[in-house]
Amino acid sequence: MSTAWQFYPQQPTDPIHNPISGEFFSTEAVRNVTEALIREGIQNTLDAREKKADGSRQPANVRIFLSDTADALPSNRARRWFDTLWPHVMAAGNGLRNQPADDEACPFLVFEDFGTIGLTGNPEQYEVDDGIANHFLNFFRAEGHSDKGEQDRGSWGVGKTVFPRASRISSYIGFTVRSDDNKQLLLGRSILKYHRHNGKSYKSDGYFGVQRSDDFMLPTDDPATLAEFRSDFQIKRQGESGLSIVVPWYEINGDDGMSRDKVIEAVLSGFFYPILMGHLSVTIATPGEEIALDADSMVSTVESIGGSLALKLLPIINLAEWAQTRTDVEFHSLIAPPVDGAQTW
DSSP states (O other): OOOEEEEEEOOTTSOOOOOOGGGGGSSTTSSOHHHHHHHHHHHHHHHTBOBOTTSOBOOEEEEEEEOTTTTOBOHHHHHHHHGGGHHHHTSTTSSOSSOOOTTSOBOEEEEEEESBOOSOSOTTOOSOOTTSOOHHHHHHHOSSOOOOOTTSSOOSSOGGGHHHHTBTTSEEEEEEEOTTTOOEEEEEEEEOOSEEETTEEEEEEEEEEEEOTTSOEEOBOOHHHHHHHHHHTTOOOSSOSEEEEEEETBOOSSTTOOOHHHHHHHHHHHHHHHHHTTSEEEEEEETTEEEEEOTTTHHHHHHHHOHHHHHHHHHHHHHHHHHHTOOGGGOOOOOOOOSSSOOOO
16 A cells, blocks of 8 residues: 555544644753754663663664765655655644755655664554553654653653654654564654644644555555665665664754764763763764764764863763773762751761
8 A cells, every 4th residue: 555644634622732842852951953862862772772681781773874965865756755745844834934845855864773672562553551561652653651661761752752853844754673573664753733734724743654444544564665765765774673763854054953063972972871881882974974983982083073072071981981990899888868857067
């Protein structure tokens, strides 16, 4: 069956809903969109790492590719993926402020993780089933809900909104290979405001996939479509479990513009410690260059970058390295303060 974008008409019983979760990532809480995307994306990666037999987690690798204008998807190929979305992208009052023209090439960002479990769970489920985790549901169809526990890094269920937040058409497409059943599934989501098109009112959320007889949008597992997607967006994933996310028309210029240097700084500032500990490695790629950040190369990479980034990070990294080599007897624990009163000298 063919894939297309589908928005649902507003029903009389539906409240008018304009999503606000993306605003959490456009305030003083984060310095820029790059920082928000890297932080939330890698937090989810670390939480989704596959488990070893002893219950500990496998190391994970993240690949971030920025096409820039050099490898932007030509407009005729972009129409293959977004043509049926375009009437909603151009609708008045949809909340977009900087839509691309329909003949504009599509710069895209790819965020892929490896060594992770992928989006497991029933892809046809549309409501929360307490006690049964469904990562596919949570990523594509839920806001403000998560199956993560208190020990996980992100548990509010709004982190995924950084991906449409980084897109000039507020949309993303996710391709997952699941560790439990090896299924390969692709689904897209667009988060606009309540809007009108051709005299009809539409809800804020649209999906890219295969439309079921009751209009419910299902992911596609068509091998030809998946191969086309991997080729067009330079996806490295083949059969490895994990998640690959494409952000189309990411912002290149301005305060929200994403660049290689901004990505490197966000990765190092937020995740130098799991990289140093060997829990994480990150590859940052552009059309002409690829940088690998791992436990062996991180310090030399920071030193080669130099400047304010090195001045800020090298002392912290050196401290973390020093702490990592200390034995237990070299650490001193402070006596806990009283729980029933204020501390005194």
